[in-house]
Amino acid sequence: MLTTHRKQQIIQILTQEGQVVAKDLSQSMNVSEDTIRRDLRELAREGLLQRVHGGALPASPAVADFAGREQLRHEGKIAIGIAAAAMIQPGQVAILDGGTTSREIARHLPLDLKATIVTHSPTIALELVNHGGVEVILIGGRFFKHSVVAVGASAVEAISKIHADIFFMGVTGVHPKVGLTTGDYEEAAVKRALSRASAETVVLASAEKLNAASAYEVVGLADINGIIVERSVDEALVEPYAKRGITITRA
Known part of the structure; x- marks a missing residue:
């Protein structure tokens, strides 16, 4: 699965379920947890999610000055x-x-x-x-x-x-x-x-x-x-x- 497609799926799951767990994503997407954690870091840098222990939550959009x-x-x-x-x-x-x-x-x-x-x-x-x-x-x-x-x-x-x-x-x-x-x-x-x-x-x-x-x-x-x-x-x-x-x- 391409990185872009995988990230889109992560955001879709996050939107639907309100949270994602790295271990579960690793198993469902058949990639390593390190790969998922890298995806989550990159998505967090883009402001698309908030990383927490073991996974991520939806990021608040209310962060403007x-x-x-x-x-x-x-x-x-x-x-x-x-x-x-x-x-x-x-x-x-x-x-x-x-x-x-x-x-x-x-x-x-x-x-x-x-x-x-x-x-x-x-x-x-x-x-x-x-x-x-x-x-x-x-x-x-x-x-x-x-x-x-x-x-x-x-x-x-x-x-x-x-x-x-x-x-x-x-x-x-x-x-x-x-x-x-x-x-x-x-x-x-x-x-x-x-x-x-x-x-x-x-x-x-x-x-x-x-x-x-x-x-x-x-x-x-x-x-x-x-x-x-x-x-x-x-x-x-x-x-x-x-x-x-x-x-x-x-x-």
Whole structure:
């Protein structure tokens, strides 16, 4: 079998089954595991999958920088933002992650809301300038330009002093086997700290992030309480999370 044809088959199996196992591919294609691992490495370099121990998972397409993602302001993200904004109650301390979906939360908070919003994203803070009743706590640190957020040890230290009611987490991958992932090591650490600082963690998951994975784990599924998805998402994609007792909100 030609290399190109073999790679096409790997991607087809990955799309259909949500994962591939190197040993199984080796047997079904009658080639060595070394050959399959080489194929997986090359496909990973092309951004077509995310390698894991023993095989691979679908790669998240949600890896563009903030400016690129801002150009993709589609109705699903807006709907998720509206649903999340409605969950924030007067008097609460709520954490908003960085990212374009979190920005939609800030844009749809009622102007008369009285609450405290904690964020490590200056773009989120700026969206709340005209919310007179909202106190904004902006976490500082090293400026990570790709996502327009603060990261690093100083950010994690500041977050450890906060006890919030709810955290709305943005990620690039939500997968039933590997949990919540993102594409940067330090950003993953900050998201993890924000989750630990909150009584409840709700994940913002537009359709392209479901059943996908990135390189760095944030938290496992046991550490989250809810996932907000688009109303049109196939039931099969959210069923594994609902079975684990995670609240699924369709926006």
